[in-house]
Amino acid sequence: MTFTVAEESPPAEYRASKRKAPEGESTTDLVFTSHLGNNAEIFRKILGLFVPAGSKVADVTYGLGAFWNEVPDGLYRVFPSDLKTGVDFRKLPYAAGEMDAVVLDPPYMEGLLRDDGSNAGNGTHSTFQTAYSNGIRPEGLDAKWHDAVLQLYVQAAVEAQRVLKPKGGIFIVKCQDEVSACIQRLTHVELVLNYWSMGFYPRDLFVVTRNGRPGVSRSMGQKHARKNHSYFLVFETGATNSRMNCINLMAPGAAADALRQVRPVQRRDRSGKSPATPAT
Ligand SMILES: C[S@@+](CC[C@H](N)C(=O)[O-])C[C@H]1O[C@@H](n2cnc3c(N)ncnc32)[C@H](O)[C@@H]1O
Numbered sequence: 001m002t003f004t005v006a007e008e009s010p011p012a013e014y015r016a017s018k019r020k021a022p023e024g025e026s027t028t029d030l031v032f033t034s035h036l037g038n039n040a041e042i043f044r045k046i047l048g049l050f051v052p053a054g055s056k057v058a059d060v061t062y063g064l065g066a067f068w069n070e071v072p073d074g075l076y077r078v079f080p081s082d083l084k085t086g087v088d089f090r091k092l093p094y095a096a097g098e099m100d101a102v103v104l105d106p107p108y109m110e111g112l113l114r115d116d117g118s119n120a121g122n123g124t125h126s127t128f129q130t131a132y133s134n135g136i137r138p139e140g141l142d143a144k145w146h147d148a149v150l151q152l153y154v155q156a157a158v159e160a161q162r163v164l165k166p167k168g169g170i171f172i173v174k175c176q177d178e179v180s181a182c183i184q185r186l187t188h189v190e191l192v193l194n195y196w197s198m199g200f201y202p203r204d205l206f207v208v209t210r211n212g213r214p215g216v217s218r219s220m221g222q223k224h225a226r227k228n229h230s231y232f233l234v235f236e237t238g239a240t241n242s243r244m245n246c247i248n249l250m251a252p253g254a255a256a257d258a259l260r261q262v263r264p265v266q267r268r269d270r271s272g273k274s275p276a277t278p279a280t
Contacts, residue, residue: 035207035208036209039232040066040069040071043071044070047101047172050172050204051101051170052100054077055077055101056098057076057079057102058081058101058103059103060082060087060089060102060159061089061104088138092162094163095163097166098163099163099165100164100168101170101172102172103173103174104153104173104174106156107149107152108149108176108178109149109176110146140155145180146183146185150194153173153175153194154198157173157194157198158198164237165238167237168236168237170234170236171235172233172234173195173232173235175188175231176227176231178227179223179227182223192233193259195233195235196244197259199237199244200239201235201236201243202247206233206234208232210228210230213228
């Protein structure tokens, strides 16, 4: 069950209230998890839900600033930066705990990180390259192909965690899944698990479906569904143990055991009950 509006106001059946009549008014004027259109409109709504006006927001992949097209000027104290203007999001010029929110939208597909001249968006697609990448494979990546994409996202999150306030800091992350070397890589799932294991609470998820019908060049027959959607993921720092227990790995096996062990908070056992003492 996802409370899409705000955890503070779940549906009546989930509220432990003694009141007979629920507070508030009935409305459909809500922010929804699924959005058809461009990023700017849903980005404004995401900020409206999670980031109070006046907050300090570092957009560390500012690019052309398209995310901010619908956000009223002056509503936030925005700190734009990008590798194109000399700031690597893995080494930000901010003090620890200084930011209320961080926005991250790095190159999301492995083709944008290649340094062998075969980058996605070369040639006639150079505007795509300009908008989505700086066209250079970043230093400090030892992983390859899609794993390099993921590694960059994780390295960015380490630095975001440093500059965000330790409690209630909001980390807004844009991503898109990709099929890499014919293997389905659900980037949004990989990010949720990686960031959760780092101590971020995955507070919400938004699906952005693009208008129109994207095609493929040189189709050899379709093996996977063509992706026409991307995600905004919203993470929070310093969440309580009960929130961090939002992902319950109940499956037996070494992989789940390993992931369970990296979580530094009190874990439930496989029956769903919390252990009496915190796991070490
Ligand atoms: C998808 S675009 C961002 C688009 C942006 N959200 C907008 O609204 O215009 C990705 C951006 O990440 C930047 N980038 C790539 N690697 C980076 C790094 N290590 N540090 C900072 N920015 C980086 C690229 O220069 C590019 O501008």
